[in-house]
Amino acid sequence: MQSPYNLRFVEEAANRILYALEENESIAILVDPDVDGFTSSAILTNYIKKLKPDVTLAHLFHDTKIHGLDDKKIMKKLRDDIAPDLLIIPDASGTEVQYNALTELGINIVVIDHHPEMCEAPDERVIVVNNQQSPNYTNEAMSGVGVVWQVLRVLDDITGNKWANNWMDVTAMGLVADVMNLKSRETRFLVQEGLDPKNVTNPLMLHYAAANSYNMPDPRYNPKKIGWNIGPLFNAVVRVGDTSEAEILFRALLEDADTTIVPSGKRGHVGEPVALVEEALRQANNAKSRQTRRQNKLTEMIENFISEHDLRSNQVIIVKLDELDEDERSLTGVIANKLLGVYKRPILLCYREDKTKPIYKGSTRAPDDIPCFRNFRTQCDESGLFIYARGHEGAHGHSFKEENIDTIIEYFNKKYEGQSTDVNYEVDFLFEADDPNLADTIMALDEYKNWWGKGIEEPLIAVINAKCTIHNIELMSSEKNPTLKFKLKHGVGAIKFHSSKAEFDSFCRRGDSLLESHVANNFTLVGEASVNRWRDTVTPQVLLSYYEHNGYDYEF
Numbered sequence: 001m002q003s004p005y006n007l008r009f010v011e012e013a014a015n016r017i018l019y020a021l022e023e024n025e026s027i028a029i030l031v032d033p034d035v036d037g038f039t040s041s042a043i044l045t046n047y048i049k050k051l052k053p054d055v056t057l058a059h060l061f062h063d064t065k066i067h068g069l070d071d072k073k074i075m076k077k078l079r080d081d082i083a084p085d086l087l088i089i090p091d092a093s094g095t096e097v098q099y100n101a102l103t104e105l106g107i108n109i110v111v112i113d114h115h116p117e118m119c120e121a122p123d124e125r126v127i128v129v130n131n132q133q134s135p136n137y138t139n140e141a142m143s144g145v146g147v148v149w150q151v152l153r154v155l156d157d158i159t160g161n162k163w164a165n166n167w168m169d170v171t172a173m174g175l176v177a178d179v180m181n182l183k184s185r186e187t188r189f190l191v192q193e194g195l196d197p198k199n200v201t202n203p204l205m206l207h208y209a210a211a212n213s214y215n216m217p218d219p220r221y222n223p224k225k226i227g228w229n230i231g232p233l234f235n236a237v238v239r240v241g242d243t244s245e246a247e248i249l250f251r252a253l254l255e256d257a258d259t260t261i262v263p264s265g266k267r268g269h270v271g272e273p274v275a276l277v278e279e280a281l282r283q284a285n286n287a288k289s290r291q292t293r294r295q296n297k298l299t300e301m302i303e304n305f306i307s308e309h310d311l312r313s314n315q316v317i318i319v320k321l322d323e324l325d326e327d328e329r330s331l332t333g334v335i336a337n338k339l340l341g342v343y344k345r346p347i348l349l350c351y352r353e354d355k356t357k358p359i360y361k362g363s364t365r366a367p368d369d370i371p372c373f374r375n376f377r378t379q380c381d382e383s384g385l386f387i388y389a390r391g392h393e394g395a396h397g398h399s400f401k402e403e404n405i406d407t408i409i410e411y412f413n414k415k416y417e418g419q420s421t422d423v424n425y426e427v428d429f430l431f432e433a434d435d436p437n438l439a440d441t442i443m444a445l446d447e448y449k450n451w452w453g454k455g456i457e458e459p460l461i462a463v464i465n466a467k468c469t470i471h472n473i474e475l476m477s478s479e480k481n482p483t484l485k486f487k488l489k490h491g492v493g494a495i496k497f498h499s500s501k502a503e504f505d506s507f508c509r510r511g512d513s514l515l516e517s518h519v520a521n522n523f524t525l526v527g528e529a530s531v532n533r534w535r536d537t538v539t540p541q542v543l544l545s546y547y548e549h550n551g552y553d554y555e556f
Contacts, residue, residue, distance in 0.1 A: 001186055001189065001190075002137065002138060002139065002186060004150035004151065004153045004154050004157075005154070006134060006136040006137040006138075007129050007130075007131060007134045007136075007137050007147065007150055007151075008129070008130075008133060008134040008135070008136070008137075009121075009127050009128060009129050010129050010150065010151055010154050011154060011158075012127050013110045013112065013127045013129045013151055013154075014151055014154040014155050014158055015158070016086065016108065016110055016127055017048070017086070017088070017110060017151075017155070018155070018158065018159070020085060020086040020108075021048070021051060021052045021055060023085075024056070025056075025084075025085035025086055026056040026057075026058070026082075026084045026085050026086070027048070027055060027056065027057050027058070027084055027085070027086045027087075027088065028057075028058045028059070028060055028078070028082050028084035028086070028087050028088070029041050029044060029045060029057070029058070029059050029060070029087075029088045029089075029090065030059075030060045030068070030069075030074065030087065030088070030089045030090075030092065031059050031060060031061050031062075031246075031250055032062075032067055032068065032089075032090065032091045032092040032144070033061075033062045033064075033065050033066070033067070033238045033246070034065075034091075034177075034178070034234070034235070034238060035173065035174055035177035035178065035230075035231050035234045035235070036091045036143045036144045036145055036174045036175075036177060036178040037067075037090065037091040037092065037144065038174075038234055038249070038250050038253060039145040039170045039171065039173055039174030039177075039253065040090035040091040040112070040143075040144040040145040040147075040148045040174060041059065041090050041091075041250065042167075042170055042250060042253035042254060043145065043148055043149060043152065043167040043170050043171060044088065044090055044112075044148050044151075044152070045057065045059070045254060046166070046167055046254060046255050047152050047155060047163060047164075047167075049254075049255070050163060050255070051155075051159065051161075058082055058084065059247070059250065060074055060077065060078070060082070061243050061246050061247055061250070062074065063243060064330065065238055065239065065330050067092050068089060068092035068093050068094050069089070069092075069093070069094030069095070069098040069099075069102075070094075070098075075098065075101070075102075078102060078105075078107065079101075079102075079105060083105060083106070083107065084107060085106070085107070085108065086107070086108050086109075086110065087102065087107050087108070087109045087110070088109075088110045088111075088112070089109065089110070089111045089112070089113070090112045090113070090144050090145075090148050091112070091113060091114070091143070091144025091145065091148075092111075092113060092115075092144070093111050093113050093115065093118040093119060093128070094109075094111075094119065095119050096119050096122045099119070099121070099122050099126045100122060103123070103125040103126065108125050108126075109125065109126045109127070110126075110127045110129075111126065111127070111128045111129065111130070112129045112130075112144065112147050112148050112151055113128070113129070113130045113144055113147065114130060114131055114132060114142055114143050114144050114146070114147050115130075115132065116132040116133075116140075117390070118130060118132075118133075120133065129147060129151060130147070131146075131147050139184050139186045139187065140184075141180045141181040141182075141183070141184035141186075141187045141455075142175075142180065142184070142186070142187060143174055143175050143178035143180050144174070144178070145170070145171050145173075145174030145175060145178075146171060146174070146175055146180070146187065146190060148171075149164060149167070149168070149171045149190070152164035152167070165199075166201070167202075168190065168193050168194035168199050169194045169195065169199055169200045169201060169202045169205060169221075170194075170202050170205075170253055171190055171194050172190055172191045172192075172193070172194025172195045172221075172226075173194070173202075173205070173226055173230060175187055175190060175191055175194075176191060176223045176226040176227060176231070176453060176454075177226060177227065177230070177231040177234070179392070179454045180454060181454050181455035182223070182451075182453040182454055182455045182456045183455035183456060184455075188453075188456075191223060191453065192450075192451075195220070195221045195222060195223075195226075195450070197220050200221060202253065203252065203255075203257040203258035203275075203277045204230075204252040204253055204257060204277055204280070204281070205221060205230070206258075207258065207275075207277045207278060207281060208229065208230060208281060209221070211281065212229070220450060222449060222450035222451075222452075222453075223450075223452060223453030223454070224449070224452060224453070224458075227453075232288060233249070233281070233284040233285065233287075233288055234249065234284070235334070236284065236287040236288040236290075236291040237249050237283075237284050237287045238330070239287075239291055239330040239331055239334070240287055240290050240291045240294065240330065240331070241283070241284075241287040245283045245284070245287060248262070248276065248279065248280045248283060249280045249283070249284050251276055251280065252276060252277045252280035252281065256276075257275070257276050257277040257280070258275050258276075258277050259275070260275070260276040261273045261274065261275065261276070262274060262275075262276045262279050263279075264279055264282075265279065265282070265283070266279075266282060291331065291334070294328065294331060295331055295334055295335055295338065298328060298331060298335055299335050299338050299339065302319055302321075302335065302339065302349070303339070303342070305319060306319065306339075306343075312343060314409050314412075314413055315345060315346075315412045315413050315415075315416040315421070316345060316346040316347075316348060316408070316409060316412045316413075317339070317343060317345060317346070317347050317348065318348045318350065318405060318408065318409060319347075319348070319349050319350070320350055320351065320352075320360065320405075321349055321350065321351045321362070322351055322352055329351055329362075332349040332350075332351075332362050332363040333363040333365070333395070335349060336348070336349045336363045336364065336365040337365045337395070339365070340365040340366070340367060344367055344370065344421070344423060345366075345367065345370075345373065345421065346364060346365070346366040346367075346373055346376050346412070347364065347365050347366075348362060348363075348364050348398060349362045349363055350362030350363075350398070350400075352402070358401060358402035358403065359387065359399060359400070359401055359402065360399065360400055360401075360402055360405070361397065361398065361399040362397070362398060363395075363396075363397060363398070364376065364377070364380070364389070364395070364396050364397070364398050365394065365395055366393070366394045366395075367394070367423070368393070368394045369423050369424055369425065370420075370421055370422070370423055370424065371420070371424060372416055372419040372420070372421065373394075373421075374393065374394075375393045376393060376394060377389045377390075377391065377392065377393045377394075377396045378393065379412075379415075380396075380398065383408065383411050383412075385400060385404045385407055385408050385411060386398055386399065386400045386404075386408075387399040387400055387401065423546070425460060425462070425526050425545070425546060426460070427459075427460040427461060427462040427526060428459035428460055428461070429441060429459065429460075429461045429462065430461075430462045430464065431461065431462070431463050431464070432463075432464060432465055433463050433464065433465050433466035433467065433488050433489060433525075434465075434489045434490075436489075436490050438461075438463065438488075438490065438492055438540075439490045439491060439492050439540045441461070441529070442461070442492065442529040442530070442531065442540035442541065442542070443531060443540055445459060445529035446529060446530065446531040446540075458528045458529075459528070459529065460526060460527065460528060460545065461526070461527060461528070461529060461542055462524065462525070462526050463488070463494065463523075463524070463525040463526075463542060464524050465522065465524075466486065466488055466494070466522070466523040466524070466525050467520035467521070467522055467523075467553050468486050468487065468488075468507070468520055468521050468523065469515070469517055469518070469519065469520045469521075470507075470508045470514070470515050470517060471517060472486060472487040472488075472520075473485070473486055473487070473504065473507050473508060473521070474487065475499065475501065475504040477501075481497060481498060482498075482499045482500055482501065482504075483495060483496065483497050483499060484496040484499035484503060484504060486523065486525070491539060491540065492539075492540050492541065492542070493532070493539055493540070493541045493542070494523075494525050494527065494541065494542045494544055494547075495527075495530075495541050495542070495543050495544060496544040496547070497543075507521050507549070510552075518554060519552050519553075519554060520552065520553050520554070521549060521552060522549070522550040522551055522552060522553050523547050523548065523549060523550065524547065524548040524550060525542055525544055525546075525547050526544065526545050526546040526547065527542040527543045527544040527545050527546070528542070528543045528545070529541075529542065529543075530542070530543045
């Protein structure tokens with residue numbers, strides 16, 4: 001870890017927070033609507049409450065996925081309802097106009113952020129701490145919660161406490177969920193330390209692991225488990241939940257979440273006393289289910305629209321979603337991501353936010369496994385046809401004038417003309433299916449499963465000449481998620497989730513006849529290493545990302 005004092009204005013921010021506590025000032029924290037925002041605000045709240053339990057502290061939550069002070073409802077609430085002495089904005093910011101509007105009301109502001117495009121402080125009433133705007137801070141792969149954690153270290157230094165490390169687990173959660181690059185040694189250190197079992201003490205993380213032991217037999221968290229299990233719960237609440245669901249999920253990150261009792265909302269147990277963390281996770285799981293239902297319905301509708309209007313003939317697919325209500329608009333990112341897996345080309349889902357203005361905005365997702373589509377956000381900027389494209393290269397928000405839609409399509413059709421749009425898999429290991437070293441390699445890679453994350457991607461294995469007869473292919477049936485399993489040599493299995501009876505039958509039949517037992521399907525398989533442990537059985541597996549069927553061979 002580098003010194004937190006490498007962050008410009010960090011000492012001023014820490015001292016301003018301490019001054020507010022010493023002078024019994026009222027404090028408000030604006031909770032940004034994503035995992036990084038929740039975790040940033042939570043660790044700061046935990047520290048402040050530990051330092052001064054009777055502090056006057058309010059939390060502000062967005063009704064929709066609007067960030068920082070761009071939310072007019074938040075600005076109005078600050079002006080008319082709360083008017084705190086000090087407003088702290090972790091993982092977000094505002095504009096100079098917004099800052100000035102609040103400071104004129106007597107509200108001082110501390111911003112703790114990591115976004116590079118944010119506004120600097122207009123005067124001494126606003127203090128901005130940002131790693132991207134600190135020449136001496138060398139780590140750009142630090143999200144808001146990481147910057148807040150560094151502020152806590154300065155608070156420790158000033159007060160003589162040693163509390164910041166108490167919340168390394170929540171810090172690690174935010175860093176992973178905000179997809180920070182783990183090639184940064186500082187970020188990787190925080191994630192590895194924070195997710196070490198001896199340091200995971202947060203009630204929400206402990207309760208989730210205990211309640212889901214059936215699919216998390218190893219209670220240790222790692223970046224993959226955060227990304228697949230914890231992050232989606234927060235995202236679902238932000239997208240389809242209401243403010244009360246967001247608030248209770250935020251409170252589940254606080255120190256007293258397992259000792260605070262609230263009435264249950266569970267069917268058949270309404271009103272019964274239950275731990276806050278348990279009720280928060282129940283509500284979050286319900287929000288996730290609601291999101292999945294809406295997502296599936298909208299995805300099917302959009303796929304039909306793409307087919308009816310032959311949008312697949314273009315190199316980029318732009319779909320206008322003017323009929324969507326506000327709740328459905330919040331799903332554009334997750335739906336675009338799902339469509340990306342189907343069409344393997346950039347997907348732009350957009351809508352007119354204001355019917356009086358001919359401007360569309362929305363979410364973009366682009367594949368990074370097809371060379372010509374890499375760095376798609378930069379390509380959008382270079383086209384000059386977008387008002388803005390902000391975010392990651394393959395996952396960002398966009399805005400453009402309605403009159404530019406056809407021009408954008410024509411621009412990219414011409415740009416990609418003659419270029420290959422085949423998916424490329426850059427693999428780390430290549431094995432013949434009967435190579436006994438395949439099983440050993442899978443077992444060895446499994447030892448590193450807690451390291452993989454953004455920037456340190458999980459290795460891909462390619463298995464060639466995998467010959468499977470009808471006796472070596474199995475459909476492990478589940479109505480919601482049928483799983484296809486190919487049984488390879490030396491006890492290795494290859495697993496494909498989200499399969500179907502039709503896919504299974506395609507390998508067991510030729511025409512109307514069952515495939516002869518001595519005829520084998522010949523596959524090329526690509527996927528990640530995994531080890532399935534069930535009771536006393538240990539099975540090395542390849543979790544498939546892709547496969548090719550290369551015809552048939554004879555097995556004698």
